[in-house]
Amino acid sequence: MHLSEKDVRAIATYARIGLTKAEVVSMTVDLNNIIESLKPITEYELDGVEPTFHPIADLSNVMREDVILSGLDPKTALENAPSHRDSAFKIPPILGGGDN
Amino acid sequence: MTRSSLSSLTVAQIRQGLLNGEFSAHELAQCALAIIDQRDTQVHAFLEITDTLAYQAADRVDAMVVAGDQLPILAGVPIAFKDNMNQLGTHTTCGSRMLEQYVAPFTATCVARAIEAGGLPLGKLNMDEFAFGSSTETSAFGFTRNPWDLQRVPGGSSGGSAAAVAAGMATITLGSDTGGSIRQPASFCGVVGFKPTYGMVSRYGVVAFGSSLDQVGPFGKTVADVAEALNAITGRDPQDCTSQEHQTDFSANLDQGIKGMRIGIVPAFLEASGVESEIISATKKAYENLERLGAKLVEIELPNANAAMSAYYVIGPCEAFSNLSRFDSIRYGYCHSDAATLVEQYEQSRAHGFGPEAIRRIMLGSYLLSSGVYERYYYPAQQVRTLITEDYARAFERVESIVTPVSPRAAFKFGEIADPTAMYLSDMFTISINIAGNGGMSLPVGLGETSGLPIGVQIIGPQFKDENILRVGAALESCYDIDRLAPGFSAAGQRRGYSDSPRFAAELASDLCPAASTEGGAR
Incomplete structure (x- = not known):
């Protein structure tokens, strides 16, 4: 499978990474090289082999008691935010124009 | 106390010194910070020094000594943490511009436990960006240098953690290992590095790379x-549902020896292409020593080990793509502030905040998880994972x-491996146990006959039998008279004739620690 620059631009859009034209060119080369090196995974005889999505076999889901525990207070939670107002994160417009 | 004497102290010696009144924890902190102040200008293992936290921890330990309380496991031990571990009030950058300004609002469980155990937290350690790398060259904040040869990499991604121990700047450091990121730098820097079985150490508060592969461990x-x-750091944590309860005392059977123990060796690994001859001969010498210690060597096969590499470079980037989607420039992290729309802010912030290798892995994961491609790569990779896990389970029916x-x-030179796929081969022997979840340790077994640089062997155990690994390691360690501090950081290094890189020889002449004058002098 060979990725084109158009494919790479689509992948970048999906990953929310704004690549420049030059970066798309070099990324296309890099990704194709890496994907080529992954080829063995496509050539294994794997019929009937169950996948293992997690290394520890007998883990089961853990539920805790439904009680309120303390978490970050809003002031602390906002301290690393690049932009905030009152007790909310502030972002650019998502519906076009107007007040943030 | 002298600098080199603190650098060479073990955990047990620090404890004994505190109990005997030879030094206080405060003096240990002073001396450790002075050592960092002097040595890290060359090594650059630390990204942040937390001297106030170290002195606060030292005061707590000294109060326990005065009160005659039982001292906790790591009392007075100078410790430091890889910079992907949140520690309240410290920067936690992951070696990335993305998190350059981020200050942790909470503390990772492994960090909290090491400090509760009496460790003196000295600071945060350099790493490959988001742990993507095998050389620490992808850090946005500069290379860490290998204390054995400053022109060479310390390995990675936990390069700062390995180099800090090798240069005598910390007694214990914590790192994380997703495909070899503890074991490979430990090998490159000539120190001991342990990747526990997945689930032994809580991952809560450690910035995730590959959630089914990551595990925290000590150097x-x-x-x-x-x-x-x-x-100090293992055990169940309610904040990480994959962490496991256990009753193991890891120090209990270190002196039991390995007489009669069945130890597996994998001949195919020594015949693999790209393995240098000095690695083969150091490994074979280790095998001879194991036999001399009474172990029975058993040849085993791991027939699917070859597939581990490609399975890892499918699973790892897919999990990284998912984990790194949290960097949205809104809640924390770098923000490209002049974006006109939300989507533009996402795209520009991530393009400028992440470095090239992080972007490469995110892009790869994004592609591999896309419809139609998932079935071709991701699903088979998880099937291969089953085969690799079964290989190890079969092997451990025959060996311990x-x-x-x-x-x-x-260790290679800076810039020597520029091709990403060639760099990925650094992890060819370490990756498969992350895939299978087993524990593994790198133990130094001498210097390469060609390079003169440290070489380690990897000791692997069955899942949740990490004490087997330590027992073999302690026995094998006794065969080698190796100073674990790099030459120039240890007076013994000169005595033993490791004079190839005596870059710090002058420092040995001025060995006295100016403890009384250094408080506040560290960064």
């Missing part, structure tokens, strides 16, 4: 030190541990 100069660190090389070569 130290000796197997006994690493065992004590494991006693397995010993292999750590890395196909010793």
Whole structure:
């Protein structure tokens, strides 16, 4: 499978990474090289082999008691935010124009 | 106390010194910070020094000594943490511009446990960006240099953690290992590095790379030190539902020897292409020593080990793509502030905040998880994972541990491996146990006959039998008279004739620690 620059631009859009034209060119080369090196995974005889999505076999889901525990207070939670107002994160417009 | 004497102290010696009144924890902190102040200008293992936190921890330990309380496991031990571990009030950058300004609002469980155990937290350690790398060259904040040869990499991604121990700047450090990121730098820097079985150490508060692969573990100069660190940090944590309860005392059977123990060796690993001859001969010498100690060597096969590499470079980037989607420039992290729309802010912030290798892995994961591609790569990779796990389970029916090389070569020079796919081969022997979940340790077994650089072997155990690994390691360690501090950081290095890189020889002449005058002098 060979990725084109158009494919790479689509992948970048999906990953929310704004690549420049030059970066798309070099990324296309890099990704194709890496994907080529992954080829063995496509050539294994794997019929009937169950996948293992997690290394520890007998883990089961853990539920805790439904009680309120303390978490970050809003002031602390906002301290690393690049932009905030009152007790909310502030972002650019998502519906076009107007007040943030 | 002298600088080199603190650098060479073990966990047990620090404890004994505190109990005997030879030094206080405050003096230990002063001396450790002075050592960092002097040595880290060359090594650059630290990204942040937390001297206030170190002195606060020292005061708590000294109060316990005065009160005659039982001292906790790591009392007075100078410790430091890889910079992907949140520690309240410290920067936690992951070696990335993305998190350059981020200050942790909470503390990772492994960090909290190491400090509760009496460790003196000295600071945060350099790493490959988001742990993507095998050389620490992808850090946005500059290279860490290998204390054995400043022109060479310390390995990675936990390069700062390994270099800090090798240069005598910390007694115990914590790192994380997703495909070899503890074991390979430990091997490159000539120290002991332990990746526990997945689930032994809580991952809560450690910035995630590959959630089914990541595991936190310690670095130290000796197997006994690493065992004590494991006693401090392992165990169930309600904040990480994959963490496991256990009753193991990791220090308990270190002196039991390995007489009669069946140890697996993998001949195919030594015949693999790209493995340098000095690695082969150091590994074979380790095998001879294991036999001399009474172990029975058993040849085993791991027939699907070859597939581990490609399975890892499918699973790892897919999990990284998912984990790194949290960097949205809104809640924390770098923000490209002049974006006109939300989507533009996402795209520009991530393009400028992440470095090239992080972007490469995110892009790869994004592609591999896309419709139609998932079935071709991701699903088969998880099927291969089953085969690799079964290989190890079968092997451990016949043996109690397995010993292999750590890395196909010793530490390389900066810039020597520029091709990403070639760099990925650094992890050819370490990756499969992250896939299978088993524990593994890198133990130094001498210097390469060609390079003169440290070489480690990897000791692997069955899942949740990490004490087997330590027992083999402690026995094998006794065969080698190796100073774990790099030459120039240890007076013994000169005595033993490791004079190839005596870059710090002058420092040995001025060995007295100016403890009385250094408080507040560290960064």
